[in-house]
Amino acid sequence: MEPIEKFRQETREWLEANCPASMRTPMPEEESPWGGRNAKWTNPDSKLWLDRMASRGWTAPTWPKEYGGGGLTKEENLVLGQEMRRIKARAPLASFGLWMLGPALLEFANEEQKREHIPPIVRGEIRWCQGYSEPGAGSDLAGLQTKCEDKGDHYLVNGQKIWTSYADKADWIFCLVRTDPAKKHDGISFILFDMATPGVEARPITMISGASPFCETFFTDVKVPKKNLVGELNKGWTIAKRLLQHERDMISGMGLGSGVGSSASLESLAKDYFGEANGRIASSALREHVAQQKMDGKAFALTLQRTAEEAKAGVGTGAASSIFKYYGTELNKRRYELMLEILGTQGLGWEGEGFTPEEIGVTRSWLRSKGNSIEGGTSEVQLNVVAKRVLGLPD
Ligand SMILES: Cc1cc2nc3c(=O)[nH]c(=O)nc-3n(C[C@H](O)[C@H](O)[C@H](O)COP(=O)(O)OP(=O)(O)OC[C@H]3O[C@@H](n4cnc5c(N)ncnc54)[C@H](O)[C@@H]3O)c2cc1C
Structure with a gap:
C-alpha cells in the first residue's frame, strides 16, 4: 500500500473512533470552539474533540511537531481534510491564533517566543x-x-x-x-x-x-x-502585512459558503421556497441566478485549491491573497443576497414567531456578510493592492 493510502486508512480509523457523534453535525454558532482561558463549553463534546485533535497536533496539521503541530505534509493534510469532510466532522478549533498569529510567529518569532506561544495556540488554551x-x-x-x-x-x-x-x-x-x-x-x-x-x-x-x-x-x-x-x-510592518495575508486567505474561504447559516444548498432552498418543476427549480429566472452562483463558487474553489497547491509551504499566497479576499467576500455577499431573494418575506425575520431558526440564521448571516468585505482590509483596498503589487501598476 502507498504510504499516503496507509495514512488515509489510519486517519479514517482514528477519526471514526475519536470524533464524537455530536461533532459530526452542523455547528450552531453558540458552540463555536474558540477556546481560551475562560472558554465556556456549551457542549462538552466540543472540548473533548478539541483535546483529541490537539493531542495529535491536528488543530494545526502542517505546523512543526516540535511546537505541538501535526507535522503533516501538504498531501497528508489534504487527506485529513477529505476524511474529516467524509464524516462531516466539525473544525475542532476557531482561533485567530491558528489562522493569523501562528503562521506569522513561525516565520518571524524567535525560538523562545515560538516555544512559549505556539503550543497553547494548538491546544486552544489562549484566545x-x-x-x-x-x-x-x-x-x-x-x-x-x-x-x-x-x-x-x-x-x-x-x-x-x-x-x-x-x-x-x-x-x-x-x-x-x-x-x-x-x-x-x-x-x-x-x-x-x-x-x-x-x-x-x-x-x-x-x-x-x-x-x-x-x-x-x-x-x-x-x-x-x-x-x-x-x-x-x-520592523513590525513586514510582519503585519504577512499576517494580513494569512487573514485574507482565511476570510476568502467564506466565499465558498462556509459561514454560519449557510449550510443549506442554494438549490434545495430555492426548490423549497419556489417549488419544483420536472426536478428543477420552478422559476427559470431564479434557476439562472442559482446556476451562475454555483458556477462562480466552483470556479473560485478550484482556483483557491490550485493556488494553495502551488504556494510554497507556510508562506501563504502573497499579494494574490488580495485577489481571493476581494472575490471571495464579494461572492459571499452575492450568495446571501440570493438566499434572501429566495426566502422572500421569510427573510425579513430577526427574531420571534413566524420564522424558522434557519430563516433567522440566513437573515443574520446576510447582515454579517457585509462585514466580510471590510474586515482584513476593504474591497477597495484589496483592489489597490492588486493594482500595485500583482499587476505592477504605478500609484
Ligand atoms: C467584522 C469586522 C471585524 C473586525 N475585526 C477587527 C479586529 O479584530 N482587529 C482590528 O484591528 N480591526 C478589525 N476590524 C477593522 C477593519 O480592519 C477596518 O474596518 C478596515 O480596515 C477599514 O478601516 P476603517 O473602518 O477605518 O475604514 P476607512 O479606512 O475609514 O475606509 C472608509 C471607506 O473608504 C474607503 N477607502 C479608504 N482608503 C481608500 C483608498 N486608498 N482607496 C479607495 N478607497 C479607500 C474604504 O474602502 C471604505 O469604503 C474589523 C472590521 C469588521 C467589519
Missing part, C-alpha cells in the same frame, strides 16, 4: 485578538498612533484600538504599535501582551443586531516585557 485598527488608522493602517516607549527594562504602551474583535473575551493581543513617530512604515513594531495586564480596557461596541462582536480597546501605561517584541524594533 488571541488582533490590535491593528485605530480610530484614525483603518485602511491607512500604517498611520497608527498607539505609542510604545522604551523604558529600559520594559515597554510602555499608551493609545487606543478599535474594532478589536472579541477583545473582551481574549487572553492575549497581537498589537501594532508606534515605536518611532518620525517614520511611518518604518516606525511600527509588532508586540504581544496579556490582556490581563493593568491598564488594558476592552469596551464592547453594541451593534444594530444587539451583538457585541468587537470592542474599543484602551491602553493606559501598559507595561510590556521586552521579550514580547516580535522581530526587530521598527
